[in-house]
Amino acid sequence: MKIPSAAHELKCYHTWMGADGIARTRVKKNAVVTLEDARENSILVNSFFVDEKFPLLIDSRGIQSISREARAFFTANGRDTNTIAFAILIDSAVSKVVGNFFLGINKPAVSTKLFLDEKEALQWLRNL
Template sequence: MNQNLIEKFIVENEYTKLWIEDGIMFGEYKEDVTIDLTAAQKVVSDRIKLCKNIAYPFLGTTQGLQNLSKEAREYFSTEEGTRFMKKLAIVTTSSIDKMVGNFFLKFNHPAVPTRLFTNQEDALKWLKEDL
């Protein structure tokens, strides 16, 4: 496949790398990144640009995430923060990430169906149920 075509399906900013593959949008944080409200808004804006008004299931990983502010968590869970997401799978890589993920689910109630996973295979299986 032409490398230029592949690059059109990847968006990268100072906080995350986002891409679409096999009908699923993926997102991973840069190493040791802190996400505040401004950063969360940038991530969502870039995700919306990448999806081009098409709703995708989304797989996000917490690896690399150093800190996620209360305001960012609240924003990510809103209708605006989940715009063009069919559902959200969060893959945690450590016990601390799992604790943050559970906190997010319990207190922020994302506007789309959301589940926490400890491995990517299970997350993908759940996301692909609707494809």
């Protein structure tokens, strides 16, 4: 995922709204994501459209770790979010197995799917 010059740079993320109406966030390489980082990125993502819902593509390939609190926060349960779906890019079949297990335990409030391929993830988001 190429990061455009207009992307917002946060401690653990580069985040932007695509011209296609799909928000994108790319985790920085070796990021250790805390609850504070999760909140910071979510505030930014929700600021893209105040009165309109949109999908979010998350490139998590390269993340070092994410705290339990941040994972729970990202499920969007019990909080306001402008996102209608999360497509999460991962980097291996093993990550997909682990990720699907996590999604089974921590059910997100919006449709969420894991992908190894960015084009497939974008197609899924466009077809919602």
